[in-house]
Amino acid sequence: xxxxxxxxxxxxxxxxxxxxxxxxxxxxxxxxxxxxxxxxxxxxxxxxxxxxxxxxxxxxxxxxxxxxxxxxxxxxxxxxxxxxxxxxxxxxxxxxxxxxxxxxxxxxxxxxxxxxxxxxxxxxxxxxxxxxxxxxxxxxxxxx
Amino acid sequence: xxxxxxxxxxxxxxxxxxxxxxxxxxxxxxxxxxxxxxxxxxxxxxxxxxxxxxxxxxxxxxxxxxxxxxxxxxxxxxxxxxxxxxxxxxxxxxxxxxxxxxxxxxxxxxxxxxxxxxxxxxxxxxxxxxxxxxxxxxxxxxxxxxxxxxxxxxxxxxxxxxxxxxxxxxxxxxxxxxxxxxxxxxxxxxxxxxxxxxxxxxxxxxxxxxxxxxxxxxxxxxxxxxxxxxxxxxxxxxxxxxxxxxxxxxxxxxxxxxxxxxxxxxxxxxxxxxxxxxxxxxxxxxxxxxxxxxxxxxxxxx
Numbered sequence: 001x002x003x004x005x006x007x008x009x010x011x012x013x014x015x016x017x018x019x020x021x022x023x024x025x026x027x028x029x030x031x032x033x034x035x036x037x038x039x040x041x042x043x044x045x046x047x048x049x050x051x052x053x054x055x056x057x058x059x060x061x062x063x064x065x066x067x068x069x070x071x072x073x074x075x076x077x078x079x080x081x082x083x084x085x086x087x088x089x090x091x092x093x094x095x096x097x098x099x100x101x102x103x104x105x106x107x108x109x110x111x112x113x114x115x116x117x118x119x120x121x122x123x124x125x126x127x128x129x130x131x132x133x134x135x136x137x138x139x140x141x142x143x144x
Numbered sequence: 145x146x147x148x149x150x151x152x153x154x155x156x157x158x159x160x161x162x163x164x165x166x167x168x169x170x171x172x173x174x175x176x177x178x179x180x181x182x183x184x185x186x187x188x189x190x191x192x193x194x195x196x197x198x199x200x201x202x203x204x205x206x207x208x209x210x211x212x213x214x215x216x217x218x219x220x221x222x223x224x225x226x227x228x229x230x231x232x233x234x235x236x237x238x239x240x241x242x243x244x245x246x247x248x249x250x251x252x253x254x255x256x257x258x259x260x261x262x263x264x265x266x267x268x269x270x271x272x273x274x275x276x277x278x279x280x281x282x283x284x285x286x287x288x289x290x291x292x293x294x295x296x297x298x299x300x301x302x303x304x305x306x307x308x309x310x311x312x313x314x315x316x317x318x319x320x321x322x323x324x325x326x327x328x329x330x331x332x333x334x335x336x337x338x339x340x341x342x343x344x345x346x347x348x349x350x351x352x353x354x355x356x357x358x359x360x361x362x363x364x365x366x367x368x369x370x371x372x373x374x375x376x377x378x379x380x381x382x383x384x385x386x387x388x389x390x391x392x393x394x395x396x397x398x399x400x401x402x403x404x405x406x407x408x409x410x411x412x413x414x415x416x417x418x419x420x421x422x423x424x425x426x427x428x429x430x431x432x433x434x435x436x437x438x439x440x441x442x443x444x445x446x
Binding site: 058059061063064065066067068069070072073 | 242243245264268270271272274275276310313314
């Protein structure tokens with residue numbers, strides 16, 4: 001049974017919705033800036049859910065006042081990695097919090113092969129399950 | 145409203161003017177900035193243009209965002225930075241920039257130390273200035289013709305690109321001394337053509353400098369005694385003849401020194417009875433103590 005047609009990656013916020021438009025992204029960025037969160041842009045071609053550390057595209061952007069600058073960077077990143085996953089994260093640097101507060105995907109590869117379920121036979125009749133991304137069978141940068 | 149509106153639809157420019165609160169900003173400008181006639185005229189013109197553009201947009205008429213990059217030239221202390229700050233506020237009121245903050249930078253903030261350092265550094269600054277005004281003080285330092293390996297040129301290139309492509313995201317204001325800015329533009333014709341407004345800041349007259357001094361004193365809650373006021377005028381005239389005269393900045397420094405002398409004078413007669421009036425009054429003696437008035441070592445005067 002197809003539970004997720006198109007195998008869309010569902011990580012972070014808004015991932016079950018259609019892709020955000022630039023205007024919608026700007027609105028989200030505005031919200032992050034209003035809360036004084038630093039916004040960073042990250043990309044990867046290994047979308048396994050346990051792969052938490054994506055590559056950073058430039059430095060996280062502190063002290064910004066307007067979303068236009070971030071949107072410019074997002075578009076630069078999309079241009080550089082048109083077939084990677086790109087996500088935007090907001091980071092709350094308040095002492096004692098210091099953690100990401102938002103994370104959503106703003107760019108995805110044209111074709112997402114999705115994940116397969118791998119079953120491993122273990123002792124007795126035990127079965128171990130693991131999730132495997134089809135894309136990672138290929139070498140880095142050739143995946144999508 | 146749309147293009148079908150007939151040509152004689154009334155236009156309420158006055159209401160739009162009142163709504164924009166632009167008069168308050170202009171009044172504040174008139175109150176707090178002495179002189180600077182050409183600058184104020186230019187600001188008024190810009191404000192009018194933006195307001196009319198906004199009304200045109202309401203009728204669906206084409207209103208391309210005008211290029212508002214500016215260049216302020218003038219001698220030291222003529223109020224370039226102050227006006228830039230005001231400019232950010234005015235453009236914000238008119239809805240031309242979204243946030244209305246001012247990011248003030250110099251060469252050091254834009255140009256890097258080694259290859260590949262400049263572009264990210266410049267871009268970082270630009271990103272911070274988006275939605276507001278980027279003020280580049282002493283902009284002519286960006287370009288150093290004597291060193292062809294200087295990274296300043298790279299920074300200029302990025303700036304040019306942003307000034308062209310992100311015109312509605314930020315306004316760039318360059319500032320510097322007239323002759324050096326002229327030379328800078330000569331060697332960067334691209335920069336010159338992308339800056340629509342060249343505003344020259346004139347030097348202040350002695351009377352204007354006196355009113356500036358009054359305003360500064362008022363702000364820090366001091367005032368001149370009647371004689372002191374007369375002598376201060378004399379002081380300004382003498383000071384203007386000396387080298388390194390920096391207009392309003394020199395006035396501010398002079399006032400700081402006078403406050404110091406006043407404090408010293410009060411301290412010396414601390415045993416006698418003092419009143420509140422003594423604390424806020426600058427007397428003629430405080431000015432006369434300046435080296436400008438002892439003819440002997442006039443050259444060393446500051």
